[in-house]
Amino acid sequence: MSASLHKFKQHQQAFSEYIRTTTLSSAVSNLEDRRLKIYRELFFNNVEGFVSSAFPVLNEILNDDQWEVLVRDFFVTHPCDTPYFLKISEEFLQYLEYSKLDFLPVFSYQLAHWEWMELFADVAETGDESEELPNITLTDTVTTNDCTWNVGYDFSVHKISSDYIPEEAEATFLIVHRDSDLSVGFIEINPLSMLLFEQLKNNENTSVQDLLRDISEQQDISLDVIMQGGLDIIRQWGLIGLLKVC
């Protein structure tokens, strides 16, 4: 590499560094501030726009100063690998996992994950959308549709807003689904239903009754209770399009 080639890269790197940190170095100090200002504002506002549109609730529960510090910290400290704009939200999630900003509420990562999950369900390039599957019986063999995703959190992230900040942890299980009209919805479920959904997701050839029997044994719950309650839930899920025949 010639000295001049190295120089052009150094110059560009110093410029990028300035845009991120807004700290002047000798490489950019000869440039007019009003021109540099255009770059620092353009870039920061652009990244801020991506993050606030992906995480509106996290934005809402932080004050303006905190939000600016958070986005700046992301922009300065996190190297984004993705060339895809919709995946900037995933980069931000990765950043939140290790962010050391002390004003972030304890549930921040989980809240952001939930906000990302809703976006992901809207745009994921996946197989079948959910279709209604009525009249599931105990002898049917069913599994979950491709456009359904189950997630668990330590906080009731789906309820958080500026009017509701959880004081304590509360185990929360949610299923997100994209329907045949391509709209996204979610339902909240209990831990036992979460277990049932997990079993259905991995199911290849076990009938509903065998699957429920397995859960009854694993969880030490009466078979009658599980059979009736489980079948009711599976039927409801079939009606809202979460399941398909194996």
Place this chain on the structure above:
Amino acid sequence: MALKGSGLGLRREMLDDVSALTPKDVDFLEVAPENWIGVGGRYGKAFREFTERFPFSCHGLSLSIGSADPLDIEFVKAVKHFLDVHGIDTYSEHLSYCSDNGHMYDLMPIAFSLDAAQYVADRVKQVQDIIQRPLVLENVSTYVMLGDGMSELEFMKEVIHRSGCKMLLDVNNVYVNATNHSFNPHEYIQSLPSESIEYLHIAGHFDEAEDLLVDTHGADVKPKVWELLKYAYQCHGVLPTLLERDFNIPSVSDLLAEVNLIKLYQQEVNYERQLA
């Protein structure tokens, strides 16, 4: 399919409003592949419906051809796959860089020098080998000049010469940079090699100061930029031209009024050339 006529940049937030457009309204549409690769659901469906009805070009944002970071080969392959799947021939990008130890999602000015031109040209060839199409590079708006004093025009011509790439001439960016860096926009346009220009872009900008314009894509095209478009046609022939509007997006009828102005200038210059 080669592009022709007038085009409109398609954005996700426009989808509903422009769904009734037909090829009579606009000859082709353009998207940033980074916003559509790997996208399913309602957006993926809408995009497929558009690609079935309109010719498309792709105008990328993340290639970062001038970056010190290594080329993202997997990404370039994904672009190639996307172009092939949707039957899109034209892939344009920016003569710029947008990453440095990670993506920064907007365009920064290359520090112009002969070495930088060779570096960029080598990367262009690498991209062209993968995408199996010419890479079309756009002149970008800049607000500072890095580099060793080499002009933007010299740099652009060097990259074209050394790589065999094509050019997307953004007429608004010529106007913006001519103001920001005090050069003559007509001379710039006139000095470009006609045979390398694939198509044109036109957009609105914001007047930050008398000597400092910002390329916002958020306003109507200014009269002086329309004049410059006509001049570009007079110099290089009537080339396909696309309107970009990314912010403050107006009604479809307002967008089409500007698309129709492109058509009008194209007809006017065609007529002039026939007479001459």
